Amino acid sequence: MNVLTDNWDLLSDGFVTTLKLTVYCGLVALVVGTLLAACRVSPVPPLRWFATAYVTVIRNTPLTLLLFVVALGFPKLNINLDFITFAVIAVGGYTAAFICEAVRSGINTVPIGQAEAARSLGMSFNQTLSLVVLPQAMRAVVPPIGSLLIAMVRNSAIASAFNVPDLLSTHKEMVENSYNVLLVFFWIAAGYMIITLSMSAAFAALEKKLAVAR
Template identity: 45%
Template sequence: MDVLIDNADVLFRAFGVTLKLLLVSGLLSLLFGTVLAAMRVGPVRVLNVAGTVYVNIFRNNPLLILLLLLFFGLPKLGIHFSYFNLNVLALTLYTSPFICEALRAGVNSIPIGQAEAARSIGLGFTQTMRHVVLPQAFRAVVPPVASVLIALTKNTSLVSIFGLLDLTARMKGLLNDYPSQLWWIFIGIALFYVVIVELISLGAALLERRWRIA
């Protein structure tokens, strides 16, 4: 266990990188995923088709392909981002369709009478979504959204291939320096991920309890 104690400062810095990456990409994914869901259930045909095409393309391709495309494709177009921003962009583009589909399922679970009642008092589509439909949909999709964020947590491990010193990158370095301590290193790194996942699960449980509808 000495390998973990001696490198605690390095591991906690890596934990901070992973946590920051998760928070930023998770928040952006929630925002963009909500927009995509509104496009997919909206009355505008062009936006509906655009949202459907986007979801089908990005949801059905591996994250690694998207990372490779951004890291090697954008510089050829003269577009340059920092390693952190590129990884955030890739994770957001990849995760948003899953958020979208979870929210769309929540929207479809809301009785149609809710939207009709909102329209009958003069609310437009945007107002109906913002004030009536989406608040109820978010209550219904806390567990699936939490599952998407947990999957995002695991997907952050891929950024170690592309320049960020996150937990997985530090694990590789420690394994090179301390090959005889393999199990302790694996256990230590795994515990950091377990902490993140448990925090997401706890947050989801608290939200479910607070938003529970009788």
């Protein structure tokens, strides 16, 4: 317990930073991923090509490499942001590619007759997608999106190697202060489990609510 009590301020600050990363990266991933999915099913070919290229490249690129590109490449373009913002862009943009495919698979589960009926009523593509298709698709994609966002929390730990003061980064100072390495990582793992188990419970409740509403 000494590891926890002696380093409470350090661990709590890292925990809060990890929570912020989770929220910000999750928002970026959900918004960008949904927009990419809309582009992938769009009747406009350039939008489909762009979204397909983005998903193909990002899904086949290691997250560590993407973090290097953002953290080291953006300053070369005179885009100077703090490390947390760089991490949000990299991790959120990376997860968005997977969210896109999850949302697109959900869109494909909606009977085509739904979209045809909406178009027969004079709805535009955007109206059909946002008002008819996506609300139905989201019921099917809650479980995979939940899994992806939980994986995102674990992936965000890589940001500690890029000077982001998250939960994992706290191990450096504690190990330097001669605390037991196993206990240090035990409490760090416990912090991540609190976040991921809370997210699992929230998505399970959401899935149950949407299932009842059918």
